[in-house]
Amino acid sequence: MAVAQEQADIRLSERIRAAVQTRTMLWSTLAAIFVVWIAVSLAADVSAGRIISLIAWGVMLGGVIGLGGIGLTLTYGVLKFPNFSHGALVSLGAYLTFAVVDLVPNTARIGPFSFGWEFVLGIVIGAPIVGVVCLAIDRVMYRPLRSNNASLVLFAMASLAMAFFVRSIVYMIWSGDFRFYYPGRSSPALDLPLGIRVQADQLFILLLAGVLVAAVYLLLEYTKMGKAMRATANNPELARVRGINTERVIAYTWMMAGALATAGGAMYGLSSQLRPAMGFWLLLPMFAAVIMGSIGNPRGALVGALIIGVATQLSTSLISPAYGPAVAFVLLIITIVIRPQGLLGAPGE
Amino acid sequence: MPLLKVDGVTCGYGDAEILSNVSMEIGESEIVSIIGPNGAGKSTLMKAVFGLLRPWHGTIGFREREISGLEPYEIVQTGMCYVPQVDNVFTWLTVEENLEIGAYTLTSGGLQERKDTVFELFPRLHERRRQRAGKMSGGERQMVAMGSALMLDPALLLLDEPSAGLAPKMVEHIFDRIVTVNRTGVAIMMVEQNARQSLQMAHRGYVLANGENRVEGTGESLLNDPDVARLYLGG
Numbered sequence: 001m002a003v004a005q006e007q008a009d010i011r012l013s014e015r016i017r018a019a020v021q022t023r024t025m026l027w028s029t030l031a032a033i034f035v036v037w038i039a040v041s042l043a044a045d046v047s048a049g050r051i052i053s054l055i056a057w058g059v060m061l062g063g064v065i066g067l068g069g070i071g072l073t074l075t076y077g078v079l080k081f082p083n084f085s086h087g088a089l090v091s092l093g094a095y096l097t098f099a100v101v102d103l104v105p106n107t108a109r110i111g112p113f114s115f116g117w118e119f120v121l122g123i124v125i126g127a128p129i130v131g132v133v134c135l136a137i138d139r140v141m142y143r144p145l146r147s148n149n150a151s152l153v154l155f156a157m158a159s160l161a162m163a164f165f166v167r168s169i170v171y172m173i174w175s176g177d178f179r180f181y182y183p184g185r186s187s188p189a190l191d192l193p194l195g196i197r198v199q200a201d202q203l204f205i206l207l208l209a210g211v212l213v214a215a216v217y218l219l220l221e222y223t224k225m226g227k228a229m230r231a232t233a234n235n236p237e238l239a240r241v242r243g244i245n246t247e248r249v250i251a252y253t254w255m256m257a258g259a260l261a262t263a264g265g266a267m268y269g270l271s272s273q274l275r276p277a278m279g280f281w282l283l284l285p286m287f288a289a290v291i292m293g294s295i296g297n298p299r300g301a302l303v304g305a306l307i308i309g310v311a312t313q314l315s316t317s318l319i320s321p322a323y324g325p326a327v328a329f330v331l332l333i334i335t336i337v338i339r340p341q342g343l344l345g346a347p348g349e
Numbered sequence: 350m351p352l353l354k355v356d357g358v359t360c361g362y363g364d365a366e367i368l369s370n371v372s373m374e375i376g377e378s379e380i381v382s383i384i385g386p387n388g389a390g391k392s393t394l395m396k397a398v399f400g401l402l403r404p405w406h407g408t409i410g411f412r413e414r415e416i417s418g419l420e421p422y423e424i425v426q427t428g429m430c431y432v433p434q435v436d437n438v439f440t441w442l443t444v445e446e447n448l449e450i451g452a453y454t455l456t457s458g459g460l461q462e463r464k465d466t467v468f469e470l471f472p473r474l475h476e477r478r479r480q481r482a483g484k485m486s487g488g489e490r491q492m493v494a495m496g497s498a499l500m501l502d503p504a505l506l507l508l509d510e511p512s513a514g515l516a517p518k519m520v521e522h523i524f525d526r527i528v529t530v531n532r533t534g535v536a537i538m539m540v541e542q543n544a545r546q547s548l549q550m551a552h553r554g555y556v557l558a559n560g561e562n563r564v565e566g567t568g569e570s571l572l573n574d575p576d577v578a579r580l581y582l583g584g
Contacts, residue, residue: 224449224453227442227446227449227450228450228453230439230441230442230446231439231442231446231450233441234439234440234441234442235436235439235440237401237433237436238433238436238437238438238439239439239450240401240420240421240422241399241401241421241425241431241433242425242450242451242453242497243421243422243425243426243453243454243501244422244450244453245420245422246422346441
């Protein structure tokens, strides 16, 4: 009798969980949090214009998080481990761009932006270098682990070690001082309709993030290598059986992740300042975005990044900006409690 | 000279030896069925042939070339394709994308012709070519898996339990397709639980037990062998 009652309880709790742990539930919870937050802010005499500006800035921050997050979700999809050194790659990319801006003669500003062509050149030069660094790390560290079928924990620990290693190299070369791409130069603020005030640079960040994300999407969806990457992420064993050289797919994945991390790092550095631990602080928002958008799903990473970015900026309407990382953490916990699979589901759903 | 020649292969996982000194051959355009009890090493033999497991001893020759040290992606290019028993389709990809991945190593063009050939063999796949393979029934998935393996027009097709988990009607359909493929000149090596049915369509068969070959003969002679019938065909 007691056993039957217990089983009935289990069935009931499973039914409740099935009803609660849905994608709709996660979407509506997040939407509700935003609505309530905005309502409380308005009640606390924060102006509507400021809230709209915060949302606009959040979208830009989402672009930066998204550029890092897509690389993270790609490497997770193909290699099946969380790469804790991704933040260090973001820092490395930002500093390599800085090295180029520092070395070459600077041109005049491009249009309304605070940077000149040497900044763009820095990203173009930095991206493949970080890609090659990723490849080298893979050869030395992850490939031997792969051929020994090492456990997930070893991969995660190895990547954590790499995070400190790469960060230390950044410290050695560029020291721990704060740096700016253009010291003393500020990006002019633009007045957009609805009372939104944003910097031209922020619009550039959003545009670049959008273009790169679209490029990644097209590459994954329509090119032969992109299909091979999706196939390898879906079923690595079968990919080998079907004639795909999975080591080559992994190499391309690292190159892409490194290049996107560089773009993200340069954008992040442009919007604030450069310091060796900058990528490390971006790691939590990136992971939160990737998990929220369903890990392994590049479009999901961007959606998650935009939500995290907007939430982080919007939170400053009522609380100190110092709590920014905590906002990402709270959203991550909400996601894991309600629907660990995330908002979008696996890439094939 | 046989198409595939497995000579004295011993291999296994970790320290566990699964196959000991197994030898077999497959001729051009031949259907060869491997039967035997569960755990006899039938699937292991197939994985060793396809380069997913390194043999500890022995050689594997295909089209007069030693292939036992090659990676699967290199073996595919020699004209051999493999359909695993489970997880044999890319569930996130559409039917058409699955077929395109099947032709991944095809560099000379002719992708559309290959697709058309497969669609002719499995008209159902043409109807559902934009569907994700993960949303399809077991029988349809088996068609996708076989279709992708046929995209490179292989000389030898390895089928691991093509009828596993399928309804009797679908089993009949798949077996019928296997014979049709074979008539176009593709040699077939298959492992089957459905031993009686597979021996009926096979030109030759091998009985594998405890990782060794026990009996070999034409499909018919194995079917009529009282020992084989008693031990492996369930009476």
